[in-house]
Amino acid sequence: QVHETIEALHKADFGGWPMKWLYFISGLLGTAMIAIGTLLFSLKRRKRSEHEFGAATAGIYRCVEAFNVASLAGVALASIVYLHGNRLLPLEMSDRSAW
Numbered sequence: 510q511v512h513e514t515i516e517a518l519h520k521a522d523f524g525g526w527p528m529k530w531l532y533f534i535s536g537l538l539g540t541a542m543i544a545i546g547t548l549l550f551s552l553k554r555r556k557r558s559e560h561e562f563g564a565a566t567a568g569i570y571r572c573v574e575a576f577n578v579a580s581l582a583g584v585a586l587a588s589i590v591y592l593h594g595n596r597l598l599p600l601e602m603s604d605r606s607a608w
Contacts, residue, residue, distance in 0.1 A: 544581045551577060
């Protein structure tokens with residue numbers, strides 16, 4: 510019975526579709542919170558140290574912000590590809606979990 514309860518919590522089977530949508534929206538909000546926090550931190554850091562790297566300061570902080578956006582987008586894309594790729598593997602494949 511404990512196993513069934515944990516499985517229901519893991520799959521969000523206990524609240525129907527409203528609960529599944531709540532989990533999905535919460536996941537999106539958590540991701541947005543991390544993304545916005547990263548960007549706000551780099552903007553705050555840029556304003557606090559205007560000439561930290563001399564004449565190259567503006568370019569360096571543009572690169573940092575671009576890397577922040579690229580890394581967050583990359584993590585999201587990698588997660589989507591991983592989950593979709595798992596569905597493409599045939600169920601009868603031997604040692605499927607290792608792939």
